[in-house]
Amino acid sequence: MATNGNPQIRVKSYFAKCVTDAMEVALRELGPDALLLDSRPSPPEARHLGPLEVIFGETSENSRGALPPPSVSTLEIDALCRKVDDIRSLLVRTTASxxxxxxxxxxxxxxxxxxxxxxxxxxxxxxxxxxxxxxxxxxxxxxxxxxxxxxxxxxxxxxxxxxxxxxxIRPELGKITALVGPPGSGKTSALVKLAIREGLMKNRPVKLLSADTFRIAASEQLRIYAAILGVPYQVAESCSALAQAMDAAPAGCLLLIDTPGLSPALLEGPGADLAAFFRKRQDIDVQLVLTATTQSRDMEKATNRFAAFRPSASIFTRLDETDSLATLFCEVVRNKMPVSYLCDGQIIPEDLESATKxxxxxxxxxxxxxxxxxxxx
Ligand SMILES: Nc1nc2c(ncn2[C@@H]2O[C@H](COP(=O)(O)OP(=O)(O)O)[C@@H](O)[C@H]2O)c(=O)[nH]1
Ligand SMILES: [Mg+2]
Structure with missing residues (x-):
């Protein structure tokens, strides 16, 4: 057990099998105002005391002064106090009230x-x-x-x-579906996977439309995919060209629209016209493509930025590159947007699955x- 005092906070580590066990002892020793600050695997030298090190703090006004003298350095404690500020949102107060x-x-x-x-x-x-x-x-x-x-x-x-x-969860697509999202989030790959999965494999006619004309040769990638799949393909240079292509699509055809990866700067410029067009055309099902590996703040920012497109659902990619979908979970709970599909690799069309809880x-x-x-x- 390591303890230390400081003007604001007294910190104490408990080594135990699980957080509950540590908490029981801490609450007994430190009283009801103990703060659970952090938990982590025990360092090798303390592992015999328990696999988990759970750190509690006790604010100075509540300190009872009965704790053993400090045994970790002031530097360590200062660092921990700074961390306490950083992790304020993670700090759990176990109060009696x-x-x-x-x-x-x-x-x-x-x-x-x-x-x-x-x-x-x-x-x-x-x-x-x-x-x-x-x-x-x-x-x-x-x-x-x-x-x-x-x-x-x-x-x-x-x-x-x-x-x-x-x-x-809403694993479905509108008759006209557009994929939007940040650059490199996996829109074009997901679009091609969906064309195969929801079009070709269901014997449904598909047409691919590219509105990705901002970058040189960006639409070329989709043209090649369309040629390989043997499905019609068209580049729409403007919103009015997009509208014409949409209106000309045969009934029953699944129309999939690829869009440019819009950085924050592009979203405010040319992206704003596209967003306004998508908002006006109620018949477009807009799906937001995000990577599961994005940090929570960036994910929230991206969702907020693309709200201008009024997405009905989100597709998450790169599930194969992370062990944790906690950020994804928090974001979809926060924005209340259904999840439609999940992509977990680069292989087309295998690495696409309907989302499930x-x-x-x-x-x-x-x-x-x-x-x-x-x-x-
Ligand atoms: N590991 C992994 N890579 C992916 C996934 N989806 C797409 N990619 C890769 O990410 C890169 C960018 O994908 P692309 O579809 O071109 O993104 P876009 O710019 O949003 O159209 C390509 O190399 C894809 O193969 C995925 O689920 N997992
Ligand atoms: Mg693309």
Whole structure:
């Protein structure tokens, strides 16, 4: 156990099998105002004390002065204090004034934060799970008793139901579908995969239209794909050309429109005309293509930027390049946009699948499983 004092915060590490165990001891020792600051795998020299190092803080006004003397350097503590500022959004305050009568054990929240969810969303889900379990078990017990007494499977099931209820899935395309998104997000690849999957494989006529005329030879890539697939292809140099091509498409034909990758600068210039055109044409199903590897702030910014196109759903690519879909999950919960398709590789058309809730939440579920049902030693 390592401790240190400082004018604002006293920090203490607990080594345990899981966050709940550490929390139990910390709450006993530090009192109800203990702050859960961080958790991470124990360093090798402390691993015999427990696989997980859980760090708690105690603010100076609440310090009882009974803790052992410092054993880590001031530098380390200063760094940690700076980190506390940085991770303010991740900081979990375990206060006695929760609406649930002094309950403090919040393993679901911590596991979800560890899995990559934002603290606010993890908190919201934890709260809902707790209330649902309390209602189901008709127990008036405080939270820490509930999470200790209730079957882990019930906690897991309730959490899973809660995660799934927050996302919407809509694996379908409009008769005229346009893919929009940042440069390199995988629009053209997804478009070709969709042409095969939703057109050719279903014996439905397909036509590919390129509105990607901003970059030299950008539309050439799609022309080659169209030639390989043997489907009609056209470049639309302007919005009016796009409208003409749309109006001329035969009934029953799936019309897929590729668009230029629009950086923030382009979105405000030529991209604005395209956005206005898409907004005006209600018959275009706009789908936003984003990469699952994008950082949460950038993903949020991209979604906000492309809101001008009024996308009805989002397609996520590069699932093969990340182990965590937590950012994707947080973003679709935040923007309430359905997810239609997922791409997990460069191979056309194999690396495309209809989105499912299970695929999006499976990583979170595995994380929950490993913590809520710890393997007995
Ligand atoms: N690893 C991986 N690469 C992808 C995926 N989707 C597209 N790519 C690659 O990303 C690059 C850009 O794709 P492209 O479709 O041209 O993006 P666009 O600029 O949005 O049209 C290409 O090299 C694609 O092969 C995916 O799901 N996973
Ligand atoms: Mg492209």
């Amino acid at each position: 929760t609406p649930y009568g002094g309950a403090r054990a919040r393993p679901v929240q911590q596991v979800l934060i560890d899995a990559g969810l934002t603290a606010a969303l993890a908190d919201e889900i934890d709260e809902a799970v707790y209330l649902q379990i309390r209602a189901r078990t008709e127990s008036g017990n405080p939270r820490h008793e509930i999470v200790q007494d209730v079957e882990p499977q019930l906690v897991l099931r309730t959490t899973l139901d809660n995660l799934n209820a927050r996302i919407q 299970e695929r999006i939440t499976e990583g979170l579920v595995l994380h929950l499983l490993s913590v809520l049902t710890p393997v007995s030693e």
